Amino acid sequence: MKNASRRAFSWLWLVIGLVYFFLPLLASFLFSLRGKKGVLSFVAYQHVFADPQFLKTFTFSLEMAIFTVIVGLALIVPTAIWVHLRVPKAKPIIEVFALLPFVIPPVILAFGLIRSYSRPPFAIVSSPALLVAGYVIIAFPYIYRSVDAGLRSMDLRALTEAAQSLGSGWGSTLFKVILPNLRTALLSAAFLTLAIVIGELTLAVLLAWPAFGPYMALVGRNLAYEPAALAILSFALTWGSIGIIQAISRGTPGGRSSLGGTH
């Protein structure tokens, strides 16, 4: 291929891709402005924000997302560091677990959680803790990949041994040496988890929680223009989270951790 035709080919497919990506967004945006007959207005957005259920469900999902980030990081970060430093043999096993949430999609996970935890001795199906546990499982591959990439991009062993030979204990090595170096990876993992959990539908609907995902689905059933406004707001949320990840991970290797999501 000559350079000119190569360039034409590139532009052609790029434009087709961009149209496919942006047309639904443009359509949603225009649709969301039609809340008032005859004029373009932001009245659909006003309705969305004025609905007390919006704030209530969003706050609930945000809380669940924050708990998921805390539990997920507390569980996965020490594990990943320990695997890198002490048991590299365990790495393939952990990586299998990072693929398992793909084999066990959210519907199956919800089904299994209900079956396992609705009877004594572990009747915790009505506790939000079970929802958070499920979210940690869903977010695990994203958090693990991000932390693993962060750990690989620094010389963990040299850092740890340097710290210890200077008399630092495990605690201060972790908090003063390793974690500051993992800052970018941790922030990426946290924002991606937030974006995924806040809009999550499957676990929330099947475990019967009044979360933001089921609320959006309900609005979609009953109203016309407000769902389009919600779609635009959700897109802004996802774009914001991932934009922040890109901004903080610019220039550091291993920023690519955003494969897939919960569909």
Add this chain to the structure above:
Amino acid sequence: MSSLPSKEGRERVRPGREAAAGVAHPLSAHRVKHGPRGIGAWIGLVPFFLFVTAFMLVPASSILVGSFQDPSGAFTFVNFLHLFRPNILDSYLITIKVSATTALLGGVLGFLIAYAITLGGLPKPLRSFMSTFSGVASNFAGVPLAFAFIATLGRVGLVTVLLKTLFGIDLYDTGFNLYSFWGLSLTYTYFQIPLMVLIIVPALDGMKKEWREASENLGASALQYWLRVGIPVLLPSLLAAFILLFGNAFGAYATAYSLTGGLINLVPILIGAQIRGNVLHDPSLGYALAFGMVIIMTVSIVAYSWLQKISSRWVKQ
């Protein structure tokens, strides 16, 4: 001649990799403080294994056990025979059809876009924009995606109305319906394309410019280059990507739930309905359905890992 080969992605140095792989590090000659090593070190992984056992392995195996039980809890194979009931079989067929169609459609479009951005004919910032955007778009799924497509291709959606007013074409008269097979497939393709871009760009980066130049110098045509070099090298990656996209669509619940409201009996929708309202009047059948799904997903992931191993000969990750 074409522009200089891009160095991105190929010469990326990964410090710490040797350390992670357990190769002796200079400093390890005089280690200071030893924690437990060998078997003892595995104790540090106990919290993690307890958690994934409790919330991933136990729930998954309870589905497995449940699919071999009748409602009273006795052992039976009968649930698997029920998988061959016409309505259940139909639901598997339609789910496979949607997953294969969107994997193929998303795979081809995603590949062409990825190829376009790795060819090197586009301004540099566009490439990083596209990878950021693919990250966003592959995560833009579920309820909001369904809403976006209703606003686009629904009865009063932007494209539907434009086609009607500009060209006099009534999409819905031609048999198209957003809430049926093609509508669902077009919607799924929205998150399949960017996922394909994210998966396949590293593989395309692994294709050395020198291979192409060498074959051109030896007189090969573009077609010959693709048939003899390009496709054989890329094939494992392409197949792996297809399988990943297939599984991605097969397990999807939220988009279908909020788009069709259960009009199309996809397997995940059927399982969800079973959990919510017992519409099948047979809980054991729900387990069998879920079990069948886990089998399909397991086969895909095993095939995916195997193909990844083959393709890593060319694409160092």
